[in-house]
Amino acid sequence: MPTRAQVLALLDEGQSFEAAGQALGIAPGQAYMIATGLPADGSDTPHPEEVHARPVPAGSTQDLVNPPARNPTRDETVIAWVRARAARDLERGS
Secondary structure (H helix, E strand, C coil): CHHHHHHHHHHHHHCCCHHHHHHHHHCCCHHHHHCCCCCCCCCCCCHHHHHCCCCCCCCCCHHCCCCCCCCCCCCCHHHHHHHHHHHHHHHHHC
């Protein structure tokens, strides 16, 4: 698990939580939690005075928790399997 110092070093370089998470092999929400001590889902809102002491972005952090799912519309291995299966079925039916 990356340390707070590692995450903060990447943020100090100007990287986003997404980029820091990717560089460290963790989810962006985990990078946010390690750096700030707060959950990225917004379930714990810090007091305004606490925000100044932490690298908290101005906007919502919800997107750090649930990045968009990757749902490919085409997978060549599946297509190859279906073709092979169809060919076998055609051979049996002839």
